[in-house]
Amino acid sequence: MSSSRPRAGILVTGTEVLTGIISDRNGPWLSQQLAALGVDVVVIEVVGDRPGELLHALERMAADELALVVTSGGLGPTADDLTAEVVGRFAGREMVLDVQLEQRIAEILKPLMARWHGVDPEAVRASNRKQAVIPQGATVLEPVGTAPGLVVEPAAADGTGERARSGRADTAAAGAGDAAGPTVVVLPGPPRELQEMWPAAVETDAFRRAIAGAPEYRQRIVRLFGIPESEIAATLRAAPQAGVALDGLEITTCLRRGEIEIATRFDPAIAERYEALIEFIGQRHAGNLFSRDGSTIDQQVAELLRGMMIAVAESCTGGLMAARLTELPGSSAYFAGGIVAYSNEAKTALVGVEPVLIERHGAVSGEVAAALASGARERFSASVGVGITGIAGPGGGSEEKPVGLVCFSVAGPGQGYLTRSAKLPGDRADVRDRSTTVALHLVARALRGERD
């Protein structure tokens, strides 16, 4: 299936990404966008700001005969931002100052300069002028921040710049033979700018030419909770034997925040085959397959809460449960509030947990989790209360109550509780994060009527 699809590479530039100072958010995002357009992304590559490395990476991608390369980063005002220039050289196009673009960037900078005190305007203007120097004949994507994006076809593709092309050193794109080389989409590094600019890039004629022939293509995601990944592997192995054909389905399973996500990509013509697979998974893992439409547990809880309010009293998660419940826009419609009761005193004074409960069962216990849940519900006059208490580590564990032990309780809606505890794997950050996933699943079950 993939052989007929246009192939693309993503080239993330920036020494700060290559050296691990920041992690790349653009590669994954671009990959999903390209897949949705029917493009086969074969590689995501991160290289530093040294121009030689960037050019070398472009040449490697040309040698692999990719139709499209999308770059992110290196469009900023500092001297190490060289992507436009290197891409121009790669495509065999001269660099020219786009005077009108320079003026538009100057307009953008005016209000920004007013925000900062003591900034030298000339320094800003000088360091930003270079953002208006672009490869001749490139399609400009209007700046979202201050940097314009570019769509740059190889010089041969539109008949311009052949002189520049023939004039360049002959090392580039050697592997591409007679092919003109990939079209390069040059995007800024900040994820928000890149994402906002993307639709304009997709709409350009140059982009459309590069991905001509991309088939319609579908990606579907289902999610499971509460089983190990090896069980899914066994199910996928068992499917063909049970008469469920998997040919043409590109299936990926991965663990994410304690859940298993199964992503499948396929030609719409074989949608029935996909449906049969999901039916098969649903039969084998009825209690675990919680999302057939790709919806997250966060979205499901928001939906289930319709018309009700939820409140949280949490300890080891330190505010992450409240933060997760307020992640989606519009969460004020169902989120009443939260209390982070880290100390025993706070559990008693702020949430009304009886000290005797803590003495008798310990702060990390189902009893205290339930008291936190009902206290949260009461204090915020909510329909549903959530209590979380546990040992995130690295210290504080004991033989009886090891690091990773977390107790969860949901009070309401209406009468009754749903209380569970789990020993979660991983380090402090993992335990805190996974706790919010476990709690959300418990909330969903309570909202569907389950009680202890």
Added chain:
Amino acid sequence: MSSSRPRAGILVTGTEVLTGIISDRNGPWLSQQLAALGVDVVVIEVVGDRPGELLHALERMAADELALVVTSGGLGPTADDLTAEVVGRFAGREMVLDVQLEQRIAEILKPLMARWHGVDPEAVRASNRKQAVIPQGATVLEPVGTAPGLVVEPAAADGTGERARSGRADTAAAGAGDAAGPTVVVLPGPPRELQEMWPAAVETDAFRRAIAGAPEYRQRIVRLFGIPESEIAATLRAAPQAGVALDGLEITTCLRRGEIEIATRFDPAIAERYEALIEFIGQRHAGNLFSRDGSTIDQQVAELLRGMMIAVAESCTGGLMAARLTELPGSSAYFAGGIVAYSNEAKTALVGVEPVLIERHGAVSGEVAAALASGARERFSASVGVGITGIAGPGGGSEEKPVGLVCFSVAGPGQGYLTRSAKLPGDRADVRDRSTTVALHLVARALRGERD
């Protein structure tokens, strides 16, 4: 400088990473570890699970004459986990079952199987046996999860497996000429497993041989807050003119969570040159350079709080401020607790904000932020209280109070307040996250004695 250092590539495998379903945490982490060892990381590459792509990527890295390749992922129990086998083929080594390793993995699986209900033990054993099949002569790294890691030298390097090597298709490593090709370190995909296994990999003889000749190497980080990146660019341009030489300093600047991070790598022999640069930056940006030793604002606040307790009442950040204050182990020594007061009712009932304040100034106002700060401080009997209220968006903004407007206040320690507001850029997630950075800086200033 970099030409004398051994060069390495990082190869992240996994269709779930390539397709953007999950983002890679291993590339950045490995890059930092390798840099600390004096190794020059020239590329991080993400490829899918198709064995041909993985082999092709290894061959590209061999053609670039890298001394070392570190892979992550593809060691799991599912059929798409093929890294060990492909690396074996690449290195010219036959695959053999390590019977003792198989037994050790079986021991690891026993307690895991007890944790899950209704799992077919035979399925687990079968899908994990392949994890004990390794390239002949490879150094085994003991499993942290269930998958062993490997250090695989090219077959020529230790004299074993030459037969296998000469027998393979001749396409591999063609570009490396007579060179034996890179040593490949094969690590599991889950970040926790990879990180725990890394020290064992570094200690193997094979790894040491691969990076022989790596120079001692230093990386230092300083952090600034409250100025745009273009100002730093101007300062770096101005440095040589002011007699501050930058030769031999590899300087990277990046924006992270609203702060500017300047990372510099250099040979210890020119440490004085680095110190002169930081002195120069400190002179030009005295009020902004808050960290000369790389410490984060989180660590600084934790240090400044020594012996005091802090409490939070937050609205738009929805628990993220409390979560950030409890991120570091041992935070219970200084974090008293937090209230997420999303609704006006909660601000009044839980934190004691006077309704008249909200009516008069609006929920998003310096006055309400100060009332939240003092309410939090009082409720939790803390020395310091933090109040945050703002409009995270996407809805809820007005001309007077646009999306991104956030008001912060710190009450105490002792008398008085420090209250500020800021219009923060970005989407809902950006505004929420950056708010915690701004608040932490305000807390640090208050702890150093600043008051309105």
